[in-house]
Amino acid sequence: MLDSAARLFLPDHGLKDTLHGLTPMEQTGLEIAPHIKDLRALSTAEVIARVEHVTDAFFSDEGRGRTGLKPGSHVHLASRHDQPWWAFVDGYVMPAELSRMFASGRFNHVAMMIGTCKDEGLGYALRMQDLTVDEYHDYLRKNYPGISAKMLTVYPGQTTGEIHSAIAHSMTDSMFLYGSIRVADYESAAGEPVFVERFTRAPPGAPGVLHGTDDVYFMGDVRAGEGKYDADDERLSARMMPRLAAFVKTLNPNSGQPSPEWPAWTSQHRQYLEIGDRMQARPFQDQAIIDLFREQYGRQQA
Secondary structure (H helix, E strand, C coil), X not given: CCCCHHHHCCCCHHHHHHHCCCCHHHHHHHHHCCCHHHHHCCCHHHHHHHHHHHHHHHCCHHHCCCCCECCCCCECCCCCCCCCCCCCCCCCCCCCCHHHHHHCCCCXXXXXXXXXXXXXXXXXXXXXXXXXXXXXXXXXXXXXXXXXXXXXXXXXXXXXXXXXHHHHHHHXXXXXXXXXXXXXXXXXXXXXXEEEEEECCCCCCCCCCCCCHHHHHHCCCCCECCCCECHHHHHHHHHHHHHHHHHHHHCCCCCCCCCCCCCCCCCCCCEEEEECCCEEEXXXXXXXXXXXXXXXXXXXXX
């Protein structure tokens, strides 16, 4: 992510002012060992024992300890969008918010295959309780304070089912589509070969095309007859695996592969490969969604 080892250890001073001192992750690390050399002098068992001790000390009743950590999640910061899967700023490994890092050019320039699944947010939304209309409006105001009115227009919902679908859709767009397209834009602008995919194939019986579904196909972990996949899934996986291998070998997923060609993503040609019941190149037509969330996250960084 960072372009030099020196920058790895430059803290975000604005973040430290906000937290009035060390970040929770820094406090946790210092409790385990003041310096990495101290850990290297310990056995694996001793390190694990220290981690267990610190965990017990920091996690109190109801899951929040004196550093604000929650079991099974990342750092809890009341001023942030409180979702446990967000990348968090610890002041050192992650010196600043991701958007600031990319905008300032402090990221590694690498070739990239990147994409999303059609229903990325559905698996997370399924865990949420049903919301009334008023509760849904409160949810949008809390999580998208700068654009809540626009969110309600783009992701409307009046019934329980509609609200659930709207939340799943908005999670897909804000947490996955937005990030993947922004990273694709930054890397391609840096002159790196970038290939974007959007996966639309739902395995038989699945509620949708959930987070990580495409990984299984790219890695060949699809077996017809096991109850979860069928022959069509096997055939699709057999077409996807060589493209991943070609990218690893040549940085071009089209090398030695049959049509359709996977178009490279550039600022002039914003195209991706749709992978589903068929493979086909498509122009990216959701820039309005990207702009919507740029407005939100831009407000947060101001």
